[in-house]
Amino acid sequence: MSRTIEPEGMTRRKFLTTTAATGCAVAVGSGVLLADGRFVIPNSEGFLVVDMKKCQACGTCMMACALAHTGVSSYSLSRIQVLQDSFVDWPDDVVLAQCRQCQNAPCVEVCPTGANHVDREHGNVRRVDRELCIGCKMCIQSCPFTPARLQWDTGRRKSQKCDLCVDTPYLDEKGGPDGVQACVRVCPVNAIAFTRDMPAQTRDPASYSANLRDWVWKRLGMTTE
């Protein structure tokens, strides 16, 4: 059964809007609030793009993601979600839902504690600092995409999101924008890729889709169109 969780209290935007009433740009936490009310944060230096026509829906990326970050096997704790319907035809049978590291990240903007922030030490990745997270779920609610690209950690009562593997204590390789990402590394068919080029910032899911099918795919008898 679905339900909506209403945010409570003051959002960071409200807070910032109040404090910026003098008309100046105010630097706050992850970003800058301009006089016209726009909240500006530096662009992420890395993004995940996916090929939904290529994915074999094995869920290995989900397992690896949860393990690398939290050390347990869990789909609900995976920062990348693979949704599939066995009774739907290709290509509509599979959806990959990964965080888009949005240019104007609403999840960062709404966080009332600064837990959801831009990590300037790690390529401006949008991350949740678990120490600061109060579990209000506002970031989850603010995500404009379906499904929301942030997850609720039921056991720990915190929000979480993709950090491009900056904080992966169970991965024995360096993660983050300058390292590897568990989902990219583990994908058997290379249906997930890391890029430094920011995809188009639209609501269209296709803007974070890439055609990762190459001559090998063709040779295996599958379309590269």
Place this chain on the structure above:
Amino acid sequence: MTLYGYAGTILRLDLTARRAIEVETARYRSWGGGHGLGSALFWDFCKDKTITDGRDPANVCIVATSPLNATPTPSAGGRCEVMGVGVGMHPVSWFTRSGFGGRFSTMLKHAGFDAIVIEGRASSPVWVDIRNRKVEFHDASDLWGTDTWTAQKKIWERVGAPRDVRSGWWDFNATAEQALDPETDQGRTTQRPAVLTIGPAGENRTAAGCLIHDAGNGAGQGGFGAVWGSKNLKAISVIGTGEIPVADPMALLRARQVTKDKYVTDIRQPDFASWSHVGGLPNPLFMNPPPTDERRPQACQGCINGCRARFAVGYGNESTCQETAWYLPAVRRVATSVQELSEINLRAADVVQRYGHNSFLFQTGLHWLEHLHEEGVLGPGKAIPSQLPWEKYGTLEFAEKLIHALSHREDIGADLADGWVQAAIKWGREEDLHNGNMQFSYWGMPEHGYDPRAELEWGYGSILGDRDINEHCFNIIFTHVTAAFAFAKPMRIQAQQLVELIAEKLSPYAVNRPEVLDFSDGNMYSEAVAQLTRWHRHYTRFYKQSALFCDLKWPDFYNTNVPDFRGATASDDAGEQVFWNAVTGDSLSFEDGIELGRRIWNLDNAIWTLQGRHRDMVVYAPYVYETRYTKGELFPFFMWPCRDDKGEWQYRDVMGRSIDRGGFEDFKTIFYRLEGWDVDSGWPTRATLEGLDLAEVADTLEAVGRLGKEASR
């Protein structure tokens, strides 16, 4: 104490009382998971182990996961094991097994359970909803009669799953208050429930009844669909948001990465013809040309290279392997193009998936039916009456009518429903079991395609066990070598090197004894081949059927993606035991796993013994002895490593021979002796059982006078 790799709880479903009972997994931890877990649960919860028909209400059916399920262990994350007394085998339906892939085992663990023990019989049709350890029995009257796909979709609706894949998170909480309380918060998922269900073939308790999950995952062998049908159980739905503890996540991820980087051919620049088991590319196992290039490979959870597909054309999704070819010889009678051939075959695959009908029976059975029809024995007004439209044999219409009839016990289905060999006997066609017109080689089930007269380990393993083994551990030798011969390509690995590479991995019984792989005429009934057979039984019972490494990817004995050709199996960096230990925290050696497999295999034999097994029953169908495996009839050659007269290894053709009755009897004696079983009866002995910490099993056998006598020293 944390049980790494386990959900921690086993679910008993008492269908008679419609009651769910929880059992701690810790009690069964020593059995590992999957088959071992299931055999132990069967031993404890099946109160009458003399039953020989799985439809008996005393039968207990177990659906079991492995610690490796729901983990990225390569091609072990999504398999699931089913056990219980089977249906329709001949002369006895043994305690047997089947397996299936997909998402069910993964989701069952996330829902909080390591296994389900299905007991009793519901008074009317039910389906079971399992959600985060909450179990509900629901009336299934209106689902009864629906096909497997319709049933699953209806259950998704009833469970309240998101409408489609573009839906958002599914919050399990009924109220906001429930979500806010850490003690009651049920969490969220984007996933759909995994449903395991039967179709009409199972509902009508036919031996062909399968368990089907999603579009194309099926537990086909054993007639477990009939077992569920007899229990009035239509389906089990599982969904969960839980997490499974892993002992050493870093080691697990590292080993997975080693598998991809070292043992699997590089998908960016692959060797399309590599010789490996785990190291191939995602390549659906169709038996016909795919109908379109608009498709994806589709995989079980955690698989390293998927073997199925979903298409854009609206048929054939997730069917693979035998079900895509069950109707092939018939379709050729009518198809006028390859496109038509492919479409009818894949649509026929959809038919068996939806009816939940085991297509494997047609592997050799369809030829037999056609033969009876063409000989004027079967048809309208014939000795075996049938009103099926035989003049349309090969069309989709005929396939649908045939499967409908067989699934509903109509027409010839009335007799075939309780077993094909039983039907042959009823129809007075025993001669067909002698002359090879009906090639049902082991326990009333069809020959697989790897004839026991040529591929010895397949035949021995099947007849010494409970079913056609369907284990491709060594069979891949035949595939690689025979294909290379057919193309006249150089061998990637020469015979001597190949057998030595494999023998390195055959610890303990056959380690560095390459002669165990010599299938030449002079070595067919040898101690060496018996050791190979033992190793194979024990390896598969643990690693393949309990740890649930996929049959199509493991073991990886040799691997041309690696410079020294040594495969991943038993290796220190990505061997089976590496994954097991990373997940569970055990310190299992590869040989420890083989020994655990021996323990499970012995418990199985104890169950078969209680069911009435005796060595005199362990015989092939008569044609295996009485006719030769005709050269050129199926293929021009069947290549296998053999030693020549000078003891030198070569790839040679092993077609053209039969099994010698006396030779096989001698082989059984050797095998039983090596296993520590009574050579006269084939029953386990007390010494053997006690050596495996199974003294209670020995007591039970002794109490009913079926304990094997010890070998005289």
Place this chain on the structure above:
Amino acid sequence: MTPAAPMDVATARRVLGRVSHAQRFPVGRFVPPVGLLGSFVRGLPELQLALRPESRSLPGVNMERLAAWIEHEVGDPTCAAAVRGAAGAAPSYVEACIAVHELLEQRLETARGIVEAAADARSASGSRTGRT
């Protein structure tokens, strides 16, 4: 002989027809991992489909016996000789199958042309005599 070599109408009909079940010819298929699938064919159209080249499986046929079957059961000695020749010249079993497949394709096409021409001639003849 070439597969397009002329044949009479009766031969063409045999090429396109089916022999009895008793005259059937065994043709397998090597389909890893399922195994060696057994089956039979009762005519050249079926045989041609059975020999189709395919990346995932191989046809299973005894070429020597096949030529004899085409000669004696189907009744096309010309085609049988061509099959013998093509199979014998091929450097591998797979290439033999491909060669025979192509040969059969042409032979069937030739036969279809002859049967259609005969039907057209009969039809035209029927029109001239006023039969309908």
